[in-house]
Amino acid sequence: MADRPVFSYFYSMKNSAIGEKIIKTASKLFYSNGYNATGVNEIIAKCGIAKATLYSHFNSKEDICLAYLQQRHDAFLTSFKIYVPERKNGKEQLLAIFDFLTDMYRDGDFNGCWALKTLGELSPNQERIFAAIQKQKKEFLSYLGEIVVNNVVNVSKAEKEKISGGLYLLYESAITESHLFKNDWPIFLSKNIAPSIFERMELV
Amino acid sequence: MADRPVFSYFYSMKNSAIGEKIIKTASKLFYSNGYNATGVNEIIAKCGIAKATLYSHFNSKEDICLAYLQQRHDAFLTSFKIYVPERKNGKEQLLAIFDFLTDMYRDGDFNGCWALKTLGELSPNQERIFAAIQKQKKEFLSYLGEIVVNNVVNVSKAEKEKISGGLYLLYESAITESHLFKNDWPIFLSKNIAPSIFERMELV
């Protein structure tokens, strides 16, 4: 893990070489062009495989979407969990998410948040995808909670949740708005505002 | 509706009665099911018009999308601009957006932000829609700036922008995340955090 780049979407791959290729290809297409706008024809063409081959690896396009979301989420959280402890305790760790996001933003293919993008496309009947996204965001929020616990002292549980929740909300805005404005000011503003939340609290 | 903005997609419509019906119908479908997942067949079926009639009012589905976004944006901003002055100056007006959002959230058809939802579906070639969304968000951000100007005194331009930008980011998160979690905690948390930004500043 050490030699790998700070952040990459393609950490945790399964065994199947073709399965990986499908996810990787679909991932790029879904992320850049949208889930509904991407057809399986496009995926198999880019993969150089037959349609039936794709469907022997995934039961449906929806399943590919779920794999895509899971894989991006895993890669994101795994990388972030490596990134955070490398920073100094206190403010540095609490604001780590914004610097991490800055790295993501600088990536040539940055396109906002994969999960929120997909969320926006969902019809009411696509409950599985909805549930997956919600679960992943809760996981992320939960990890932010851990960071707060590790870096803030003498505060109530409610105050801790205010901090982690606040960091979460500011991160979510930052990733979406930096994409929308094709500019990193939302990231810096979020990072700039965040400390107001834990201003009078005691950090480790 | 009395004082329409200088530019509106309504202007290009030949028969405003049918045109508005199309937008209204498409609006509901785009908002609840997504833009790409909504077909023109569904729109004309719900409208009870012929396909060629739709295409005599709009050049393309993309144009309907632009009209949809414009109309939602206009309605939103118009209502909000009526809502704000009715509140007490100072903190009340600065936090007005969150109470306004709470009302929106309580609406039975709440589904998050129409613009961000659409943004997530865009392919790189759909620049017109991208530009429209960006423009609308800038307009909203700009109005938040006006509110700040009217309710904060003795602060630098940079500090004003930090406030309006912060309110904007918190609002954007709040609308998306309350939809994602099907819960209004993100709205209340945003409202709760917002005052930290202008804590030491002088309000009118």
Next chain:
Amino acid sequence: MADRPVFSYFYSMKNSAIGEKIIKTASKLFYSNGYNATGVNEIIAKCGIAKATLYSHFNSKEDICLAYLQQRHDAFLTSFKIYVPERKNGKEQLLAIFDFLTDMYRDGDFNGCWALKTLGELSPNQERIFAAIQKQKKEFLSYLGEIVVNNVVNVSKAEKEKISGGLYLLYESAITESHLFKNDWPIFLSKNIAPSIFERMELV
């Protein structure tokens, strides 16, 4: 009606020229190759129309099948109802169905009973088609009942039903088995056996 051939499947056509063509084409294919073995691609190719054109006339392949069955049934019953009164009362009319069937058998494209063929292909979930076939057969059976009423006297209702039911069963076998054996012996045997049923009864 007078100048038309004794029996034709294409009596009752709807207005739409293309709709007619689709049914007519599908009809031939379903009847000769089977319903499931016939693809919509084959139908549109033979029709010389686009796929979407087919689907603007019929909502599904199943609907085409229903139209096919209905049309064959209507043509059959209509022709038969013209055929019967032209024959002498009594035995002649009671056995008319077998002579009518002989004409059908001699048609170059004879392939057994369209309805029973389709019945055999049905999955448990294709209830609409099943119901349609059952209804049509009941209608036919009912008309055989009318013939019996008109040609037999002084017999109980039960005996009348035995005759019409018997004629029906013998007809159904005759059409299927003459197809299976590529020979008309089942038709002649059915016609030969039928009189045994009403042997001792009084005919008009």
Next chain:
Amino acid sequence: MADRPVFSYFYSMKNSAIGEKIIKTASKLFYSNGYNATGVNEIIAKCGIAKATLYSHFNSKEDICLAYLQQRHDAFLTSFKIYVPERKNGKEQLLAIFDFLTDMYRDGDFNGCWALKTLGELSPNQERIFAAIQKQKKEFLSYLGEIVVNNVVNVSKAEKEKISGGLYLLYESAITESHLFKNDWPIFLSKNIAPSIFERMELV
């Protein structure tokens, strides 16, 4: 099974254990859902074997169909040949087929005649299956002829054929129509009509 017919599709199977499982599984599916509507994927899934395993036992889906028909036919005729001699000579044996059918009808999975169902689906190029069905029906008809020979005396060959043919036709209707109407009246009516055929003949 003790005295297998000279030719049986079972003979060509390499591993009869798996081969029989395939036929058994396919048999259920073909009979309840139709031949064309049943995919080999469904068969191997229910069998728990690999696709290549299936194709090492049968050269094609058509071959499985032939084995299915042969097996059903063998089981039917074998059982029936045990059933008949157990009944009293004369009318009882001549009408045995209808009581036998009543038992079949009462079975939970009754779905009409496997052979006629398949016959209805055939395209003109599926001659092997057509021939197999014809052969099996001839075999059945032939056995009905044996029954007649054993139970009717002093009648010409033609009259015997009229009886066996009549029984055959009434049976074929009865099995198909009881399925179509989901009611056993066609069986009882057939049994009721049959004696008219040999009414004046001398039984053993």
Next chain:
DNA sequence: GATGAATGAGAGTTCATTCAT
């Protein structure tokens, strides 16, 4: 001897759009 992996062809259906009338 059984399999996992792959495939070309085609299934039924819907897409956004156009055009003669």
Next chain:
DNA sequence: TATGAATGAACTCTCATTCAT
């Protein structure tokens, strides 16, 4: 003006079959 009719292209997904291992 509004429409009915038509379309090529694309959609997601499944078919029966093969072959290297």
